[in-house]
Amino acid sequence: MEIRKLSDTDYAVIYALCTRNNYLSELFTSYDIFSSFIELNPSTCFVAIENNTIIGILIASYDGLKCTIYHILIDNEFRRLGYGSKLLHALDNACKEKNCKNITLSTYSTNEVFRKFMKYNSYFSREDLINYSRTIL
8 A cells, every 4th residue: 555645647547536436526527626726735635556546535735724634535445444544644744744733624414434434533523613604606
């Protein structure tokens, strides 16, 4: 297993991984959006590789104060083998280099599998926070 930083040249493989796992977001629907995000956040985006194939991704940003995880995806056939935890560890190391002490993320309350995974990796939910969002039309 190898963990390395994500490159914009990985786009086609990442798009295929997301499609194969029914996991598409706006970030992955356009090379331009994807490459812009990676250019802005080169040290906080990673891929997991097995047998020379990308089987997982972690997409995060750093704003100078905190790191925010936007996406973690492991190919279905490689889940529960430690790849997600290794990606989180790579992000921890990147944050330590930046003296960043806080990593945040949001998930749906119904996503029990992911919530258990994050708890297993020492993340905790904050009952004092409420997420707000707004759709711009």
